[in-house]
Amino acid sequence: MPKRRRFLLVCIALSALAGLFVLSKTHADKPKPPDTILFEPNIVFGKGGDDDLKLDLARPKKIDGKAPALVVIHGGGWISGDRSSLHPLLFGFANAGVVCISIQYRLAPQAKFPAQIEDVKCAVRWLRANADQYQIDPNRIGAIGMSAGAHLAILLAVTPDQKSFEGTGGHPTHSSQICTAVGIAGPYDLTLGYASSVKQSAQEGPAVRSMLESFLSGNPDQVPDQYRDASPINYVRKDKPLPPLQLLHGEADTLVLVEQADVMAKKLREAGAMVDYLRISDATHGTFGKDQDQHLLRIFQFLRTHLKLPGA
Template sequence: MQAPLKSLVWAVCLCTLLGFVGEAATTSAAEPVVPPGITLERGIVFGKGGEQELKLDIAYPKSTDGQLPALVFIHGGGWVGGDREAFLPLIVQFSQAGIVCLTVDYRLAPQHRFPAQLEDVKCAVRWLRANAEKYHVDPQRIAAFGASAGAHLAALLGTTNGDARWEGSGGNADQSSSVCAVVGLSGAYDLTLGYENSVKQSFFEGRSVRGMLESFLGGKPADKGDAYRSASPVEHVQATTPPMILVHGTADTLVPIEQSEVMEQKLKAAGVDVEFFRLEGGTHSSFGKDAQQSMLKISESIRARLQPAAAK
């Protein structure tokens, strides 16, 4: 990546200021201003989830001397809401740093339950790899970036690399859905634990967590234990899991930081490269104390994970 690091810092800052991490961010973002040198394509059909067409938006530099890294952005919304447009300003900003960026839709619960959402985001990665030449993407440098429920799906993308059980039939079956790295903001990684601990949360947040999980997985852990385990990234961690960047606020009361702590422990035990940014005072939709410094460090970490192998 040759663009200045400040572009990445501003991109992460946008994510925070516009509240895209929060589960309540279910409304579409305003149309972003596309700067000179960047192309934004909207509403591309990348595959099908059952009978539903799946769409993405993609932003990329108009000219490049070689292959570029790519980031697949996955929105939050508790698996029951949200859409790809929430990340539109962010993909435009990141594309200025020399990254091909796409933000994707996926089927939502309760109409569509797990693993529909994972199948759909895997389909998006396969589509990008199939179109790598067109967009000047390095197929070896495709990473996933998710916030909240999107962080959960991004982590599942990484931990199920190479596992054919979760591919679905959305299109481009000849391509790999593997990613080289994962960035997760305020994610849930052990869904059984999340449900069990929801009784310790406030009345409204605990009820919200239970409602989202039951919609996503079709019931309570007592009845759907296998689904809760299958949908938990911590259950799929192995030595071949790609590097992960975990970001979580210490004051997040909707998805407590314990979720990232448990994920970090699993990754370290498997020998996986993991960097955990613990944001003091950060909530589910803010970066807490020393936000600017935290964003700088996170941006640098993302930049490092997307460097060509020879440059690392």
């Protein structure tokens, strides 16, 4: 497939995705996979407690050698969301030569942290366990997430050595380490997020506190260790190698405040980590602003580089 067409397919897919990561129910209309890819829904990749965890997989029909893989993580404040909402992203990146999976993870309040990151890590291990079957390069696995999904994608990237997050979902002999991650409109310091919620509107402030309390079993005064352990910013250190990360956040985001990405990018830079931070002046929690196509293309270019797609 010509490189220019691959760019366009991905940008179209990302554009279709742009409005889907708000904290709401997913759209009822679901796109059909194009003829150029293979789509396998409802694959069981592990166990979340006693329940099967499932993913949807899209991959190119023809793979020369080994392909990179991408874990796509939906948002929803850790309490809602649906992996099928991200099918446009799967189809676009599969057309660009990536094996993509959109994953289910356990939701709060029924499942408390760290259940969610355990499920995400299990999905990465599943990719490595099935690398031969799907022609995946186990050294080129990345993640992308929106909102709560961004939190989980970045937490995944900065905790390769956190054994307490591995869980018992399956494939224990394989690593959950990834080579890159993208976080869009995500929270990275949850204690700060709770404290700053008092500055938000009468609708959004209580909603933020409710989601965090459901996710972490209380407020920061009640469970300070949970807030500390669930915050990606607390795993960034100068003596700890981290993969290249990309953060995108809107200055007009009134749900997850842009200070979240500001403090995370600052901490990463101080630690000497590679971070591509795009602070978008007119973007909200559910949009990329007037230059949407440019920002979406930047996501694709970042992943193309760090997943080592052809032409990178």
